Amino acid sequence: MTGLQKSTGRKLGLVIDLDTCVGCQACVTSCKEWNTGGHMAPLTDIDPYGEAPDGVWFNRVHTYEQEVETGPGTNRGTGTGTGSRTVHFPRSCLHCDEPACVTVCPTGASYKRASDGIVLVDEDKCIGCKLCSWACPYGAREYDTEVGVMKKCTLCVDRIYNDNLPEADRVPACVASCPVGARHFGDLGDETSPVSQLVAARGGVDLMPELGYRPVNKYLPPRERHADAGAAPLEPVGGEGGFFAWVDRMLSR
Amino acid sequence: MHPAISVIFFTTASGAGYGLLALTGIGLALGLVPADRLFGLIALGLALTLVTAGLLASTLHLGHPERAWRAFSQWRSSWLSREGVASVLTYVPAAVFAAGWVLFGRTGSMIVLAGLLAALGALVTVYTTSMIYASLRTIPEWANGYTTPVYLLLAAMSGAVLLNAVAAMFGGEPVVGWVAAALLAAGWALKLAAWRANDTRAPPVTAGRATGLGDGAVRSIEWPHTAENYVLKEMGYRVARKHARQLRRIAWICAFAVPLALVLVSLAAGGAAAIAAASAACVFAGLGLVVERWLFFAEARHVAALYYRPAV
Numbered sequence: 001m002t003g004l005q006k007s008t009g010r011k012l013g014l015v016i017d018l019d020t021c022v023g024c025q026a027c028v029t030s031c032k033e034w035n036t037g038g039h040m041a042p043l044t045d046i047d048p049y050g051e052a053p054d055g056v057w058f059n060r061v062h063t064y065e066q067e068v069e070t071g072p073g074t075n076r077g078t079g080t081g082t083g084s085r086t087v088h089f090p091r092s093c094l095h096c097d098e099p100a101c102v103t104v105c106p107t108g109a110s111y112k113r114a115s116d117g118i119v120l121v122d123e124d125k126c127i128g129c130k131l132c133s134w135a136c137p138y139g140a141r142e143y144d145t146e147v148g149v150m151k152k153c154t155l156c157v158d159r160i161y162n163d164n165l166p167e168a169d170r171v172p173a174c175v176a177s178c179p180v181g182a183r184h185f186g187d188l189g190d191e192t193s194p195v196s197q198l199v200a201a202r203g204g205v206d207l208m209p210e211l212g213y214r215p216v217n218k219y220l221p222p223r224e225r226h227a228d229a230g231a232a233p234l235e236p237v238g239g240e241g242g243f244f245a246w247v248d249r250m251l252s253r
Numbered sequence: 254m255h256p257a258i259s260v261i262f263f264t265t266a267s268g269a270g271y272g273l274l275a276l277t278g279i280g281l282a283l284g285l286v287p288a289d290r291l292f293g294l295i296a297l298g299l300a301l302t303l304v305t306a307g308l309l310a311s312t313l314h315l316g317h318p319e320r321a322w323r324a325f326s327q328w329r330s331s332w333l334s335r336e337g338v339a340s341v342l343t344y345v346p347a348a349v350f351a352a353g354w355v356l357f358g359r360t361g362s363m364i365v366l367a368g369l370l371a372a373l374g375a376l377v378t379v380y381t382t383s384m385i386y387a388s389l390r391t392i393p394e395w396a397n398g399y400t401t402p403v404y405l406l407l408a409a410m411s412g413a414v415l416l417n418a419v420a421a422m423f424g425g426e427p428v429v430g431w432v433a434a435a436l437l438a439a440g441w442a443l444k445l446a447a448w449r450a451n452d453t454r455a456p457p458v459t460a461g462r463a464t465g466l467g468d469g470a471v472r473s474i475e476w477p478h479t480a481e482n483y484v485l486k487e488m489g490y491r492v493a494r495k496h497a498r499q500l501r502r503i504a505w506i507c508a509f510a511v512p513l514a515l516v517l518v519s520l521a522a523g524g525a526a527a528i529a530a531a532s533a534a535c536v537f538a539g540l541g542l543v544v545e546r547w548l549f550f551a552e553a554r555h556v557a558a559l560y561y562r563p564a565v
Contacts, residue, residue: 002327018465028477052480060477062560066461067469086474089464091560100390106324106334125323128316130487131333134254137391137463139484139557148316205465208458208556211390219465 002105004098004112011117011189012155013095013216014175015198019223021182023063023088027174031059031092031153034173039158040123044146056142058153059092059174087222090183092174093140093153094207094215095119101132101141110150117189117216118157123149137211160185188216254392255490256550259313264382265411265542267307267340268404271375272412273300274347276432278368278375281360285428286420293354296419300412301347308340332388336381343374379408386549393457394553399447406443407508407542410436414512414531414538421519421531430520433534434513441509444545448501451552463559473561488555489565492548500548508541 035058036043045055064087095112099119102110109125110132112118121132126149133141133150141152156172159165169176175185186195195218198204204218277296280286286296312318325341327334346367353364383404386395413433420426460471492500515534519527558565 002330004330023475025477054480054482056483057478060482062464062473062477063475064460064464064466064471065474066466066471069469087464087466087471089560091477103330104333104385104388106327106331106337107320108323108327125320126317127320127324129314129324129333131385133483133487134389134555135391137458137556139488139555139560142483143316143487145316205467207465208462210458210462211556221465221467 002102002108002110004103005114007097009115009189010187011095011097011216012160012186013117013188013195013218014092014155014172015184015186015188015195015204015218015220016090017182017184017202017220018087018089019182019202019220020180021061021088021090022180023061024179025061026177026179027090027183028057028059028061030173030177032057034156034159035154038156039154040121040151042144042147043151044144046146056144056151058140058142058151059090062089062091063087064089085222090174091138091140092217093119093155094138094213094217095153095155097214097216098212100135100213104131104135106131118155119152120154120157121150121152123147123151126150137208137213138215155185188218254550254553254555255487256547257314259310261543261546261550263307263311264404265307265539265546266303266310268379268382268408269411269415269539269542270300270303270305270307271343271379272408272410273415274304274343274412275372275375276409276412276416276429278350278370278372280416280426280429281354281368282365285426286416287423287426288354288360289423290355290358292419292423293351295422296416297347297351297355299415299419301351304340304343332381332384336378336385339374339378339381343371343378346370346374375408376405379405391556392553393454393556394451395549397450397454399443399450403440403443403447406436406440407545410440411538411542413437414516414534417516417519418528418531418535421528425519425523425527427520430516430531433516434520437509437513437516437538441505441513444505444509458556458559460559460562463556472563476561476564484557485561485565489558489561490551491554491565492551497548497552500544504541504545504548506541507537508545512538512541 032043043056047053065084066087068083068085095117099112102112102119107125107127109122111120128148130143133143141150144151159172160170162170171185175183184195184198187193188196190196199218202220204220206215277300286292312321315321324334324337328338349367350364350371353359383401387400390396413436417430417433420429461467464471512534515530519531522530
């Protein structure tokens with residue numbers, strides 16, 4: 001059924017810290033590695049070593065440059081004006097509370113689980129009409145041309161409930177592999193959960209909230225830099241007299 | 254958005270077919286078309302052929318056409334499913350209408366009622382088609398008040414142009430010709446207004462909102478992939494602005510201006526000249542509407558492309 005429940009009990013999802021993400025792509029490759037043998041397997045690659053490699057990925061890390069204010073209170077130069085910062089941005093399914101990708105599905109292949117809010121595709125029902133990917137504002141769904149069905153992030157549903165794994169490993173592959181701890185997994189429906197407290201403490205945001213999809217995953221914006229961050233500017237050395245001026249004269253001959 | 258040929262053919266062909274089916278049903282009820290069995294055969298044969306060819310074409314872009322029957326199940330939430338249900342249900346009165354009129358030569362009240370029900374089914378089906386697009390908040394060029402009126406009007410318009418050509422073979426029906434001319438003029442005005450609205454609409458959301466980074470221009474400096482991917486190919490499709498301008502001109506000339514002139518010629522002329530003009534109007538309208546529908550997809554910009562700005 002593509003109808004939605006009033007509210008799912010738990011809202012499992014990710015909190016992604018744009019302040020600490022270094023854009024190393026470890027989450028991307030570990031996601032691919034796990035999921036190409038997981039619930040939505042395979043994550044088909046077409047022409048992987050050829051001229052135009054293509055394939056299905058659930059997680060993509062973009063890099064952006066953003067114009068930001070510079071000046072006192074920042075470490076981006078001493079004058080006021082416009083500078084820029086670089087932000088690495090992982091993009092994957094946000095397991096929305098109002099997933100139009102589910103409601104537009106004509107077959108019932110797309111569904112949102114009542115128990116934990118995870119949005120999944122039943123590959124045996126999917127007719128490959130692609131309408132769900134059109135309905136997703138985040139570009140999270142990718143069509144597998146070889147299998148003829150739509151694929152998407154499963155929040156590693158086959159890891160997080162997997163009794164065969166040590167308890168510490170029962171998190172999505174992207175979270176387990178992040179070397180800087182920029183990805184957090186938990187219940188965002190529970191205000192007391194560590195992830196909810198992290199979102200509250202860091203002012204976590206929804207992506208494109210105006211579209212009304214009510215994404216479960218949250219993003220933590222980059223922190224403001226402090227004026228005393230980094231080394232103090234270098235002072236010019238030398239001048240008219242003194243030892244360094246003498247060295248400068250000697251070397252300039 | 255990537256313009257899939259099968260979907261373009263489906264929406265134009267089945268749109269014209271449903272328009273012709275609806276106007277034939279209404280025309281017979283009002284006594285505006287001849288109750289001749291041959292007229293019924295040509296008009297309804299053409300309508301149902303276009304509808305069926307379009308519906309079959311629409312399954313061609315599916316990854317698993319053999320599972321298409323599953324698409325009838327989620328009509329509670331999905332406009333695509335509703336379209337499937339409406340299109341199949343419309344065959345019931347349409348079959349009664351066509352069989353009664355053409356096979357049994359009946360045009361009594363029951364057959365007229367079946368024709369009107371087929372017209373209602375055609376209207377509902379085209380409406381559901383339009384709502385598939387109009388309900389996608391991710392595509393501002395589609396999620397606006399123009400999409401549904403354009404789909405309904407252009408379906409009625411192309412159906413009227415076809416009906417005028419069939420009527421011309423039977424000596425011409427001035428009312429049908431004038432209806433076609435009026436719908437061509439109305440479709441022309443509405444489509445120009447829809448294009449203008451798309452050109453002046455402010456983007457609903459920025460890259461700063463898409464990334465959660467907020468104020469301050471956000472620019473993509475590194476893609477997450479070295480070649481194209483599904484999102485870019487499907488949602489990042491862009492048509493060059495100068496090409497779009499030329500294609501719009503071709504669309505309005507072929508879809509509206511030339512057919513309008515030819516329909517007026519068919520009204521003024523008689524005999525073979527009227528048949529030739531009315532038939533040529535169908536050819537031009539068909540070509541023009543294919544270009545119009547191609548642009549409907551190619552000019553639509555999905556918000557997911559924001560993640561690739563400014564390159565896409």
